[in-house]
Amino acid sequence: MSRSFKAEIRENRPVNSNHNLLTLAPLDIMVEPRPGQFYMLEISRGLDPLLKRAFSLFRRTSDGFQILYRIKGKGTSILRELKEGTLISLLGPLGNGYPLPAENQAALVIAGGIGIASVFSLVEKLEKKAHLFYGARLGDEIFMTDEMSGRYRELIVCTDDGSCGRKGTVVDALNDFLGHASLEVREPVIYACGPQPMLREISRIAVAKGITAYLSLEEHMACGIGACLGCVVKTKDGYRRVCKEGPVFEAGEIVW
Amino acid sequence: MNLSVSIGSLKLKNPVMTASGTFGYGEEYAEFIDLGRLGAVVVKGLSLSPKEGNPPPRIVETAAGMLNAIGLQNIGIERFISEKIPFLKTYDTAVIVNFFGDSVEEYVLAAEKLSSVKGVHGLEMNISCPNKQAGWCVFGTDPKVTREVVSAVRKKTSLPLIVKLSPNVTDIGLMAKAAEEAGADAVSVINTITGMAVDARTRRPKLANITGGLSGPAIKPIALRMVYEVYKSVRIPIIGMGGIMSGEDAVEFLLAGATAVAVGTANFVRPTAAVEVLDDIIHFMETERIEDIRSLTGTLHAG
Structure with missing residues (x-):
């Protein structure tokens, strides 16, 4: 092995x-x-x-x-x-995965575009607990929803042009969700993977509201095992390797 | 079959080393290969105090190679000694520490500190990193300054001293000569070649640092030519490096004049690359009926 x-x-x-x-x-x-x-x-x-x-x-x-x-x-x-x-x-x-939520926490899983590739297995693992926000620019960039059906608690699809699901971004949807946050969602934890502007915005919201958010980041990578020091992101503790200390980082640690 | 070679007073069990900056502090690779099989582990360049390095993007792939502008990020000599040396000491391999400074004084202090550490078997002076501010690079491009900094370090260490030369010069033989005259035991040839990559659509450089050091198979012909030139210019051993991916590549460097070789970017491609190169060399020697690896050095049939 x-x-x-x-x-x-x-x-x-x-x-x-x-x-x-x-x-x-x-x-x-x-x-x-x-x-x-x-x-x-x-x-x-x-x-x-x-x-x-x-x-x-x-x-x-x-x-x-x-x-x-x-x-x-x-x-x-x-x-x-x-x-x-x-x-x-x-x-x-390689790398560290998403830390799983505690029993009483609600998982808000957010995927932008191909970011779905990273969070799909998390949604499966959470066994119908996840509130899944899945966004893309156009409707034909939303896929795998059949495979996912029945594996989440709730699916909110967003497209920029409204051709699939609601019109707007996942960030808008997240804001709405947190605004009405009914009640059932007492202690939310955010998991997100997608384009950097999306992650930055989610990070800002999470930090402002005091919600724990785990973001999966990307950087140019050569070795994948922590040797080349190529794939770093700036954190409060200096540069950290996406491949080794990441790819999942807590939103509050990242210096945007 | 003899595979062992000597770099000054340092005897290596075989000629395959790792190129500094491509092998972390060794531990990153221990899961994938037996470090004890290597002739030497050359660790990521260290300075007296830790360095944060450059902002990302720090690397970009290019045709048959890559550019990097890491900016010499490192944990500093103190932490290296307390956190990394104990692990490296458990392996039966030579540990060569690459180091650098921002001034002659810093080079000397760094060399002194490292020289008293048990488990450090040799030093490699980096006078040639392309990813530092102007001014710094004169250590590796002005033979007078090279002579000065190498002499100063030589006086303070009895460890085998290797000087890593910059290819970003007109006459690398001259630089090698300066290092030899200043007391270097060997030279590493070559460091990365300054280069850049541009994104035509965004009109931006692909590296945050704008320029970076080119490595990988793309630079092998240049590296071979430089090893050949240095071989004609000095008597001290040469450690050849630049795009070595296979044992055959390594043998080419030996023929051009190298005594040992270092595997660099190939470690990023396959973490098992260095031992594969060693196995390849052994296989080459068996099929070519070569008894002693040292008999290959500088035996190019040229003209």
Whole structure:
């Protein structure tokens, strides 16, 4: 059982025009991942692209796990072409996952765009406790809702153009929710992954209201194991590595 | 088969080291490889007081390489001695500490501090990091200043002293010569090459520091040429580095004149890279029937 391992691609299928779902089956017993952790994937055996790519754990399966990824650059364009049966090298699970809420706490889970890839397994783990806020610019960027159905307590979908769910951002939805915060939600804990402006705004709200918020951050990463010091974020205690001390940080620690 | 090589008075069990800045303080890799298999572990550059480093983004991938502008972030010599050395001491490998200062005095003080530490087997002076303010870089680009700072450190340490040379000079042979004359036991060739990357759409540099140091396979031809030039210019051993990904790459450096090699960016690509390079070298020697690794150094058939 090693965090440096090989896995076979079981499936690598599109979920829309620019997102794929990759299903992997490790050749050996895998180290059990926790929601919020990530993997480094070897995209090519050649020299370009050179570095592994970091991807969140999307979901554990019976004999492996899945990664949901957006096709964005050179690395992911190569990854989408990899066929079933291909063996790839990985590192992981890496980093620290989301700390789970206490029994009496309500989990407000917020995903912006591909941020859903990081929080999906958390929602599953929370066994119908999560209030899931899921936002994207357009309706066709909202997916996996069928797979999630029945796994949350409540799902609030938001799109900028209103083509799916409510019109507006998840931040608007969160504000409304906290404004009416009925009652049933006595002690909320926020979990969020998404674009930086979204996270910054959620952080501001959480700090202002004294709510604990755990944010999953991204930075350019080379090694994924804490050696290169490339993927740092500024915190109250100085620069911290996203790959090692993160990727999940408490909102109050981050210096934006 | 003999794999051992000597760097000054320091005997290494094999010629494969890790390049400073790509191997943390060793512990980050202990889960993936047996550090005891390496000829030496060269740790991330240290200074007298801790350094915060540069703002992100600090790294960006480029064609067959990467740029970094970490800014010499480190925990400082004191914490390194109390927190990292005890762990490193448990391995049967040489520990070489890379260090730097902002002045000749700081270099000397840092070297003195490290020299009295049990478990430190050698020192590597970083006079060539490209990610520091102007003024600092003269240590690695002006042979007179190189001579001055290396001499000052030499007087205060009896540990094997390696000087890591900058490739950002016109004549690296001259710089190597200055280091040798000032008493260096060896030179590391090369540090990263200054470069930059630009985002055409945002019209911004991809690194917060604007420029950074280029490493990885992209720089290997330059590194090989520089090792070759330095080999012609000095008698002290050369530690060759710059884009080594395989044992064959490593052998190329030995042929060009290196006595030992350091694996750098490859550690980021695969945490097992350094031992894979070592295994590759052993396999190469077996198939090529080479008895002694030292017989390869500087045996390039040129002209």
